[in-house]
Amino acid sequence: MPKGQPAVVPDDGLTTRQRRNRPILAVHTGEMKGKSTAAFGMALRAWNQGWSIGVFQFVKSAKWRVGEESAFRALGELHATTGQGGSVEWHKMGEGWSWARKQGIEDDHAERAREGWAEIRRRLAEQRHDFYVLDEFSYPLHWGWVDVADVVATLRDRPGRQHVVVTGRHAPPELVAAADLVVEMTKVKHPMDAGQKGQRGIEW
């Protein structure tokens, strides 16, 4: 909700309108669930604005079809058939990105992660999407598979009005420093603490 006033009015030479419309780089990190879930919730708003949405999942198995993916594919289909909302592209690293035809790297997760980032970088340069979800992208950064400095510089200098949300634990400090919005999901209580396992419709 657009309530509240900014704490400071910065001396950046921008009008309130220009400042308001700056594209957002958000990071959802922390130990607790809700990081990806909140990113997909944001993507619902983006869809409703008619924005082009690009989701890139860096860790989930390709076999794993999360509920959000199915719902967004339905929303993307609705856009394609009725013009409602925005377009949706959903890519998973899993068994290899859909656009990648290179063979022999199936088991090289680091190479696959770099391939994913290279594609995202191309799309950012082309201003392909309005709203990007880089789901669990913090891990390849944390593990050193993808160069953090390159990611930070590319995101900081991205052209146009492209919003980006990065999710996952252990977000590198340089990325956090570059972000406009950082939310940490903190565990207060989780059913697993009481011996309950994940369940369909709730955890996936």
Added chain:
Amino acid sequence: MPKGQPAVVPDDGLTTRQRRNRPILAVHTGEMKGKSTAAFGMALRAWNQGWSIGVFQFVKSAKWRVGEESAFRALGELHATTGQGGSVEWHKMGEGWSWARKQGIEDDHAERAREGWAEIRRRLAEQRHDFYVLDEFSYPLHWGWVDVADVVATLRDRPGRQHVVVTGRHAPPELVAAADLVVEMTKVKHPMDAGQKGQRGIEW
């Protein structure tokens, strides 16, 4: 993702399957954004399971049409026309609940909040929905408009398999104690700190 093992296996006489399938009472609280957003993200998974979804918003103005509402109305329409996913009902307190015909309480927010809770209690007893979002319901509880003990007892004793997510700041300790899952959204950094106001597609 259903990874990880429970920290303890409780001595509650339930099988793992029974325990896994216990309905969840979740609370999203804390100072930071993402509370409602993550609840609507969870509702996407519920929709994908074909569950009946009931959203009850306790604070937002009726004039305020959030992006999530439009997207879920589209998903509900998709269910109605093609059978995909689950049904969606979206109710807002704003100018008065859609089911409420009682006149003269337009300006009595406390009475309206109690009316909302009374309806939710009826639906829980009837097992009307599979997944409830009680959005910003923590406020009428915090302000003493709705009786916390009644809410906690009703939620604790609700029949069947009904999942409930309550969002909002200042969740009462009794509600937190009764919940299975509690996430606190903690602010690390927010664009308003740098003088940026909310923007369409991101904040709403």
